[in-house]
Amino acid sequence: MSALEFRGVSKCFGSFFANRDLSFSVEPGTIHGLIGENGAGKSTAMKALFGIYPIDGGTILIQGKPVRNKSPVQAMRLGIGMVHQHFMLAGPETVLDNIILGHEPGFLRLDRERALEELKKISETYGLHFQKWHARVDELSVGEQQRVEILKLLYQRSAILILDEPTAVLTPQEVTELFENLKRLKAEGKTIILISHKLKEVLTHTDSVTVLRRGECVGTRVTAETNEDELAQMMVGRPVSFTYEGERKVFAKADESRAVLRVERLTIEGVSEPLRKVGFDLRPAEILGVAGVQGNGQTTLLRFLSNPSRYRSADGEYRFAGANRMGSNPLALRRAGMALVPEDRLSEGLLLEQDLVENYLLGQHEDPRFVRNGMIDRSKLRPRVEAAIRDFDIRPPYTNIWASRLSGGNQQKLVIARALDSNPNTLLIAHPTRGVDVGAIERIHEAIMKERNAGKSILLFSSELDELMDLSDRILVFYNGAVAAEFSRREFDPWAIGRVMGGGAK
Ligand SMILES: Nc1ncnc2c1ncn2[C@@H]1O[C@H](COP(=O)(O)OP(=O)(O)OP(=O)(O)O)[C@@H](O)[C@H]1O
Ligand SMILES: [Mg+2]
Secondary structure, three states: OOOEEEEEEEEEEEEEEEEEEEEEOOOOOEEEEEEEEOOOOOOHHHHHHHHEEEEEOOEEEEOEEEOOOOOOHHHHHHOEEEEOOOOOOOOOOOOHHHHHOOOOOOOHHHHHHHHHHHHHHHHHHHHOOOOOOOOOHOOOOOOHHHHHHHHHHOOOOOOOOEEOOOOOOOOHHHHHHHHHHHHHHHHOOEEEEEEEOOHHHHHOOOOOEEEEOOOOOEEEEHHHHHHHHHHHHHOOOOOOOOOOOOOOOOOOOHHOOOOOOOEEEEEOOOOOOOOEEEEEOOOOOOOEEEOOOOOOHHHHHHHHHHOHHHOOOEEEEEEOOOOOOOOOOOOHHEEEEEEEEEOOOOHHOOOOOHHHHHHHHHOOOOOOOEEOOOOOOOOHHHHHHHHHHHHHOOOOOOOOOOOHOOOOOHHHHHHHHHHHHHOOOOEEEEEEOOOOOOOHHHHHHHHHHHHHHOOEEEEEEOHHHHHHHHHOOOOEEEEOOEEEEEEEHHHOOOOHHHHHEEEEEO
């Protein structure tokens, strides 16, 4: 008997079908992949299973029995647990409280102590090595928060675990650990549903995989009998290339004296990711990749370069567009031709409860194309947003919806379209394809390369080494707050770069 079955399930938002007549089943004790383009309806289907949304048609069956989960509490009683795409832990509460919240009859001290003992045991058993039970959740790293989410499901003894893009924000080591744990859970007979945009991951770790497109089920495959090309084709409806295959214009060797952006001996202490004597230059018509395991200074560098005024104690030199920029604010940099795609689109890139036009205006409040005498002319802005929606295939294609209604990948496309729209000469881009589907990755990579070929300078931060090697002209590897090595394009080699990322020599 299947652990779980969707039988003709539909879910509408107004007149829009986010899921239409979905049918697939998941065998017990397996890892089942759920893939599809951004906005295909993956999260919606799983939220329906988890009791967050009521369904508008069809039947969901758990172990052959039809269920109607009206709330997550009900779903949890049936043994279903979910780790959301955007975590839902209560930030200011402690780890322990987050895990036992809504689960323990009271908050008696004895109960809490018993819960803690139990949790320690679970953590041991699964090799999760977690110890910060009394830390506030918002003080944990993203990887740690995710471990808490998983501990919570184990504590609740969930038999079906739903993981919505669990690896999008993890370091490579954390990803390896996660999959080891999933394997262990599977061996115990638990059923796991894995949503991911990383097809390699899906191919390596799942037993079968279901593909959604535009709310509908395209098909289910046994993982061992399919491949990257077939899955991508099923997702997007056309063949997809996984490496950039377009033009890479060759320019005369860049004259180092023409650097657009230059940093020398940059040292920033007293922050969680300090920098020590960092120096490099960014030249016209190049993509300079920044590699490194998360936490080695890249975040501080990006924040400093886009807003040096936040780092009054920074030491060293920072020149951009022919001027000293130590202490500059973002507005001055933007006026000098810089644009930014920030690390975290939700907290830094978007106003979630504003429509797409307002979001497009962010950071362009001064652009003479839209602003006359201090008045913003939204009628001039709207066609720009419409063009962005067309160019990047943002779905749903409406300018008047809240940014929170776009799926994660579509939010990312909006942030990138906006950064390119101001026609900057220099772009600082962080994780441009995090959580983005394979078809959209192709489009975003083409857009970045088009800027380079037009002579622009791009500093590209990414945790995907494949992406950096595919696009960059040079790669800087950060380790322990410093540039540990530089690789030119003909030296690119994942093992060599990986070794430096881990603290080894070039
Ligand atoms: N609460 C909501 N109200 C209205 N529309 C919604 C809501 N939630 C999702 N949608 C729409 O339903 C569709 C499916 O969204 P969903 O989040 O399920 O996509 P997804 O497959 O998880 O995409 P991604 O890979 O980007 O996370 C999208 O077009 C989205 O805009
Ligand atoms: Mg989703």
